[in-house]
Amino acid sequence: MNGLLEVFYDDHEHALAQLNQLEKYLEYIKKNGEAEKVRIQLISFSKFLEIALDIHFVQEEEALFPLLVQKIGPNGPVMVMEMEHGDLRESQKALKALLTKEELDKEAILEHGGRILSVLREHIAKENQVLFPLSERVLTEEEWKQAEKIAGEIALGQKLA
Numbered sequence: 001m002n003g004l005l006e007v008f009y010d011d012h013e014h015a016l017a018q019l020n021q022l023e024k025y026l027e028y029i030k031k032n033g034e035a036e037k038v039r040i041q042l043i044s045f046s047k048f049l050e051i052a053l054d055i056h057f058v059q060e061e062e063a064l065f066p067l068l069v070q071k072i073g074p075n076g077p078v079m080v081m082e083m084e085h086g087d088l089r090e091s092q093k094a095l096k097a098l099l100t101k102e103e104l105d106k107e108a109i110l111e112h113g114g115r116i117l118s119v120l121r122e123h124i125a126k127e128n129q130v131l132f133p134l135s136e137r138v139l140t141e142e143e144w145k146q147a148e149k150i151a152g153e154i155a156l157g158q159k160l161a
């Protein structure tokens with residue numbers, strides 16, 4: 001497997017572990033009817049997701065998806081992945097805003113947190129099982145090199161010399 005896909009699969013493993021934590025916090029809120037005791041944990045999750053949205057999602061969108069579009073067209077799997085990225089960006093912003101409130105709105109937290117939980121788990125499953133294996137089949141070694149360069153620049157926040 002090429003280096004970039006290895007990084008993407010690892011990122012997904014890490015995200016799934018974070019989602020298991022999120023699920024525990026949401027269960028706590030449902031069981032106890034209050035969210036204050038898990039506020040800092042939810043803030044920490046929200047920050048994790050914000051960073052993933054700024055790096056991993058952008059790496060996929062700018063390094064991988066454009067090359068895939070050249071091979072399989074803009075509709076179909078790439079369009080679905082991009083729509084789900086948009087959905088997750090909205091949900092993360094909504095959850096973050098809820099966590100800044102002095103009085104926590106537990107119903108809204110359960111709604112947006114629950115949405116992130118289900119959308120992101122399914123999204124990762126689709127990328128792992130469909131999109132990444134497809135990418136491995138259709139992209140050339142040269143294209144992977146190009147993708148890795150772009151992904152590296154996104155993570156570094158600057159152009160490679």
Ligand SMILES: [Fe+2]
Binds near residue numbers: 008012056060
């Ligand atoms: Fe991903």
